[in-house]
Amino acid sequence: MKLYGAIEAGGTKFVCGFGTGAHDLTVALFPTTTPDETLAPVIEFLKQANLEAVGIGSFGPVDLHPGSPTFGYITSTPKPGWTNCDLAGRVRAALGVPVGFETDVNAAALGEARWGAGVGLSDLLYLTVGTGIGGGGIVSGHVVHGLVHPEMGHISIPHDPARDPFPGACPFHGDCLEGLASGPAMMKRWGKAPERLPPDHPAWELEAHYLALAAGNLALTLSPQRIVLGGGVMRQTQMFPMIREEFRRLLHGYVRHPAVEQEIGAYIVGPKLGDRSGILGALALAEQAAG
Amino acid sequence: MKLYGAIEAGGTKFVCGFGTGAHDLTVALFPTTTPDETLAPVIEFLKQANLEAVGIGSFGPVDLHPGSPTFGYITSTPKPGWTNCDLAGRVRAALGVPVGFETDVNAAALGEARWGAGVGLSDLLYLTVGTGIGGGGIVSGHVVHGLVHPEMGHISIPHDPARDPFPGACPFHGDCLEGLASGPAMMKRWGKAPERLPPDHPAWELEAHYLALAAGNLALTLSPQRIVLGGGVMRQTQMFPMIREEFRRLLHGYVRHPAVEQEIGAYIVGPKLGDRSGILGALALAEQAAG
Numbered sequence: 001m002k003l004y005g006a007i008e009a010g011g012t013k014f015v016c017g018f019g020t021g022a023h024d025l026t027v028a029l030f031p032t033t034t035p036d037e038t039l040a041p042v043i044e045f046l047k048q049a050n051l052e053a054v055g056i057g058s059f060g061p062v063d064l065h066p067g068s069p070t071f072g073y074i075t076s077t078p079k080p081g082w083t084n085c086d087l088a089g090r091v092r093a094a095l096g097v098p099v100g101f102e103t104d105v106n107a108a109a110l111g112e113a114r115w116g117a118g119v120g121l122s123d124l125l126y127l128t129v130g131t132g133i134g135g136g137g138i139v140s141g142h143v144v145h146g147l148v149h150p151e152m153g154h155i156s157i158p159h160d161p162a163r164d165p166f167p168g169a170c171p172f173h174g175d176c177l178e179g180l181a182s183g184p185a186m187m188k189r190w191g192k193a194p195e196r197l198p199p200d201h202p203a204w205e206l207e208a209h210y211l212a213l214a215a216g217n218l219a220l221t222l223s224p225q226r227i228v229l230g231g232g233v234m235r236q237t238q239m240f241p242m243i244r245e246e247f248r249r250l251l252h253g254y255v256r257h258p259a260v261e262q263e264i265g266a267y268i269v270g271p272k273l274g275d276r277s278g279i280l281g282a283l284a285l286a287e288q289a290a291g
Numbered sequence: 292m293k294l295y296g297a298i299e300a301g302g303t304k305f306v307c308g309f310g311t312g313a314h315d316l317t318v319a320l321f322p323t324t325t326p327d328e329t330l331a332p333v334i335e336f337l338k339q340a341n342l343e344a345v346g347i348g349s350f351g352p353v354d355l356h357p358g359s360p361t362f363g364y365i366t367s368t369p370k371p372g373w374t375n376c377d378l379a380g381r382v383r384a385a386l387g388v389p390v391g392f393e394t395d396v397n398a399a400a401l402g403e404a405r406w407g408a409g410v411g412l413s414d415l416l417y418l419t420v421g422t423g424i425g426g427g428g429i430v431s432g433h434v435v436h437g438l439v440h441p442e443m444g445h446i447s448i449p450h451d452p453a454r455d456p457f458p459g460a461c462p463f464h465g466d467c468l469e470g471l472a473s474g475p476a477m478m479k480r481w482g483k484a485p486e487r488l489p490p491d492h493p494a495w496e497l498e499a500h501y502l503a504l505a506a507g508n509l510a511l512t513l514s515p516q517r518i519v520l521g522g523g524v525m526r527q528t529q530m531f532p533m534i535r536e537e538f539r540r541l542l543h544g545y546v547r548h549p550a551v552e553q554e555i556g557a558y559i560v561g562p563k564l565g566d567r568s569g570i571l572g573a574l575a576l577a578e579q580a581a582g
Contacts, residue, residue, distance in 0.1 A: 061547065076547065123437025135512070142431035146414025146514040148548050155508040156449050156541065172543045217446040221426070221512045223437040250447065252463045256352065256367065257439050 002290065005046045005054035005095070006282035008104065009087060011079055015279045016042050018049040022115040022273070022280050034081045035090070043094045054091055055100040055285025057107025057278050064101065064145045072101045100285030104278055106143045108230065108271075109136025111281030116272035117228045125224035126277070127152065129211065130231035133178040137222050144222075153178040157213040164189075164206055181210040183233050199238045208239045212246035215268060219247075219255055230271040237270065244268050293581065296337045296345035296386070297573035299395065300378060302370055306570045307333050309340040313406040313564070313571050325372045326381070334385045345382055346391040346576025348398025348569050355392065355436045363392045391576030395569055397434045399521065399562075400427025402572030407563035408519045416515035417568070418443065420502065421522035424469040428513050435513075444469040448504045455480075455497055472501040474524050490529045499530045503537035506559060510546055521562040528561065535559050
């Protein structure tokens with residue numbers, strides 16, 4: 001069996017792993033400090049195994065274009081020390097194996113497609129709702145990243161100030177999806193961290209409304225065979241039935257398919273890999289990089 | 292050189308053609324009446340040529356899933372006589388060649404990708420704005436059609452009733468994109484057909500705003516390398532500069548790429564194939580079907 005390496009590069013920690021698949025992954029965590037300090041133990045950990053390839057799902061913004069001189073870089077991040085960091089290149093140089101590279105949320109989408117809620121499907125949408133909101137799409141088995149990479153968290157959705165006077169928390173767009181529905185947006189609107197709001201608080205109905213609007217727009221655009229909603233805010237699983245119902249109400253007969261009309265409980269779901277979507281997506285990237 | 296056949300199946304006319312590519316297409320038009328009456332001259336016309344395969348871009352809704360028992364059918368259309376019409380099957384049976392099948396707007400997207408504004412690009416968005424609004428996406432060279440097919444015209448966008456008190460014209464969703472910005476929506480709002488509104492009428496600024504909102508959402512979701520805006524309403528070419536400016540204003544630094552930041556005139560463009568995007572897309576489908 002071939003061994004693959006995986007790195008989920010996050011702003012606070014790097015999750016690293018190696019294995020042959022989802023069932024035998026050995027994992028280690030390292031705090032994110034400077035690139036040198038962070039990558040040294042990551043490389044040391046991965047050197048234990050005789051790897052065919054490594055996959056990286058990274059925080060961003062990143063350059064995903066193989067032809068670009070900064071391919072595999074973290075580019076214009078505000079995170080100190082990481083601007084123009086050649087993450088993929090450093091890992092490749094240190095380990096001497098092919099390296100696959102994607103955004104963190106694209107990797108998570110790929111992880112769910114390979115071993116989780118999207119097994120057997122060619123078209124999948126993964127949306128993470130937490131500190132930020134991000135989306136990864138799989139179309140005909142390919143991760144969506146054309147000109148740059150999707151920024152689904154920043155789509156514009158209807159916002160009725162009579163129902164929700166909160167102006168939105170996005171520094172770039174005010175009341176875009178992330179500005180209305182991220183964890184920090186909830187915190188600002190209600191004055192409490194989302195996990196401290198009781199399950200029957202009206203916050204959840206409003207949140208479900210925004211996420212249903214987003215899921216509807218994304219479904220009308222990408223036509224996924226399943227929608228996976230993950231991230232910290234979606235641990236509030238009471239929202240799933242509310243989102244499903246609101247999604248159908250808003251679509252009003254559009255997306256005519258039994259998956260939506262009769263089996264929506266299997267259409268809008270949580271991640272099957274829990275919080276391992278990202279690291280297993282990185283492992284799937286390694287498989288692809290090995291060719 | 293191999294000869295291919297093409298059918299652009301519309302609600303009022305069938306455009307048919309055969310040729311080896313965009314430069315030598317022989318075209319004929321037949322009015323859409325009943326399936327029998329319409330298909331007889333279409334088949335007769337295509338039988339003139341010794342075809343390798345035929346491609347069809349069809350009005351819908353259609354079934355695009357090769358595994359489905361109704362693959363290649365027009366399914367639940369309100370158009371009399373066409374419900375459950377096995378369009379692809381009838382053409383295949385009559386001509387004895389492989390048949391490629393897509394929605395009309397997916398075919399137009401493919402046509403622009405193959406011979407028009409998207410040549411050399413792997414990721415393209417084509418949006419048509421006319422009697423309805425529809426979008427076709429190409430991701431990594433593949434036409435987007437997962438669960439069903441996209442219905443990008445029906446995405447929800449912000450609608451400020453203080454700026455635009457018109458409630459929207461979509462019978463399903465009221466003020467979705469199509470409800471706010473299609474030709475019929477403009478006609479209802481202003482009491483005049485769009486082509487009769489002067490180029491400096493405030494209608495065009497509002498229309499450009501809605502189309503920029505839509506283009507922004509679709510770009511944040513699909514990350515296309517270029518956006519092609521076609522259809523009757525886009526013949527008002529004074530809108531292109533307005534849409535480009537509003538697109539950048541609304542994105543506010545998102546989609547950081549020279550294509551958007553420095554060369555937006557080449558990023559949001561009209562169709563290069565004029566009104567031949569659809570029929571040439573059908574020809575591209577025939578090429579694909581021939582394998």
